[in-house]
Amino acid sequence: MATGWPPHLFLVGCGNMAGQMLHRWLACGLDPDRVTILRPSGRPVADGVRVVTAYPDALPQGTTVMLGMKPHQIADVAEQLAPLCTTDTVMLSILAGTTLADLRARFPSARDVVRAMPNLPVGIGQGVVALYTDEQASSAGRTEAGALMAPLGLCEWIADEALFNRVTALSGCGPAFLFRFIDALARAGEAIGIPPEQAARMAMATVQGAATMAAAQENPATLADQVASPGGMTREGLNVLDADDRLLTLLTDTLEAARDRGEAMARGH
Numbered sequence: 001m002a003t004g005w006p007p008h009l010f011l012v013g014c015g016n017m018a019g020q021m022l023h024r025w026l027a028c029g030l031d032p033d034r035v036t037i038l039r040p041s042g043r044p045v046a047d048g049v050r051v052v053t054a055y056p057d058a059l060p061q062g063t064t065v066m067l068g069m070k071p072h073q074i075a076d077v078a079e080q081l082a083p084l085c086t087t088d089t090v091m092l093s094i095l096a097g098t099t100l101a102d103l104r105a106r107f108p109s110a111r112d113v114v115r116a117m118p119n120l121p122v123g124i125g126q127g128v129v130a131l132y133t134d135e136q137a138s139s140a141g142r143t144e145a146g147a148l149m150a151p152l153g154l155c156e157w158i159a160d161e162a163l164f165n166r167v168t169a170l171s172g173c174g175p176a177f178l179f180r181f182i183d184a185l186a187r188a189g190e191a192i193g194i195p196p197e198q199a200a201r202m203a204m205a206t207v208q209g210a211a212t213m214a215a216a217q218e219n220p221a222t223l224a225d226q227v228a229s230p231g232g233m234t235r236e237g238l239n240v241l242d243a244d245d246r247l248l249t250l251l252t253d254t255l256e257a258a259r260d261r262g263e264a265m266a267r268g269h
C-alpha cells in the first residue's frame with residue numbers, strides 16, 4: 001500500500017467525508033507526518049496530523065491537494081490556494097457538482113486535476129469511489145489518483161463527465177438512501193407490532209446479512225427468489241414492492257432528484 005502514498009497530502013477541509021478518507025488512509029499506513037489539513041476551526045483530526053487554519057507560504061514538492069470543503073466555498077479557496085499550485089501539484093476534488101473545466105480554470109498551474117466521488121463507507125474500506133479526468137491528464141496523474149483511492153473500496157473510472165452526477169446520485173448519495181431504508185424497515189416492523197428496539201436490531205442485521213450475501217453471490221434477483229417460496233409470505237410482500245414497479249420508480253425518482261441537484265450546482269445554483 002505504501003507505494004500509493006503521495007510525498008505530501010494537503011487536505012482543504014476535513015469534515016464528514018474527507019475525514020473518513022483520511023481515517024482509512026491512516027489505518028492503511030499513511031504516515032501522518034505527510035499530511036497537512038486546512039480547516040477554519042483548527043480542530044485536531046488524528047494523532048500526528050498537522051492542522052492549520054491559514055494557507056502556508058508554499059506546499060512541499062509533489063504535494064497532492066484534495067478539495068474536501070463544501071462546493072460553494074470553491075471561489076474563496078481557489079483565491080488562496082491557486083497561487084500555491086505548481087506544475088507538480090496533483091489536484092483531487094471531491095466536490096459535488098463542480099466540473100473539471102471549472103477546477104482547471106481555477107487552478108491553472110496544477111499538473112493534473114482529477115474528480116473523485118467517494119461515499120461514506122470508505123472509512124471502513126468498503127466505499128465506492130468514482131473517478132474522472134480527461135485526456136489532458138497525464139497517465140502518472142491518473143495512476144497516482146487511482147493508487148491513493150484504492151484502499152478506500154471499489155474504484156470506478158467514469159468515461160464521460162456527463163455521467164458524474166449520475167454516479168454521484170447512485171453511490172455518493174446512496175449510503176444515505178440505504179440508511180433511510182434501514183430506518184424504514186425498522187419502523188415498518190414497529191408499525192406491525194414488533195418492539196421498537198428489537199425491530200431496529202433485526203432490520204440492521206437483516207440488511208447487513210443480505211448485503212454481504214448479495215456481494216458474495218449471484219444476482220440479487222435470484223437471491224430474492226430463493227427467499228420467496230411459491231405461495232408463501234415473501235411473495236406477497238414482493239408483490240407490493242413490485243406492483244407498478246413501485247420500488248423501482250421510487251428509486252429512479254430519488255436518483256433523478258439527486259442527479260438534477262448536481263447539475264444545478266454545476267450551473268452555479
Ligand SMILES: NC(=O)C1=CN([C@@H]2O[C@H](COP(=O)(O)OP(=O)(O)OC[C@H]3O[C@@H](n4cnc5c(N)ncnc54)[C@H](OP(=O)(O)O)[C@@H]3O)[C@@H](O)[C@H]2O)C=CC1
Nearest residue numbers: 013014015016017039040041068069070071094095096118
Ligand atoms: N458527505 C458525503 O457523504 C459526501 C460528501 N462529498 C463532498 O465532500 C465535501 C465535504 O462534504 P462534508 O464532508 O459532508 O462536509 P463537512 O461540512 O462535514 O466538512 C466541510 C469541511 O470544510 C471545512 N471548511 C469550511 N469552510 C472552509 C473554507 N472556507 N476553506 C476550507 N475549508 C473549509 C470545514 O472545516 P471545519 O471542520 O473547521 O468547520 C470542514 O472540515 C463536499 O464538497 C461534498 O460535495 C462527496 C461525497 C460524499
Ligand SMILES: O=C(O)[C@@H]1CCC=N1
Nearest residue numbers: 096168169172173174
Ligand atoms: O449531498 C451531497 O451533495 C454530497 C454528494 C454526495 C454525497 N454528499
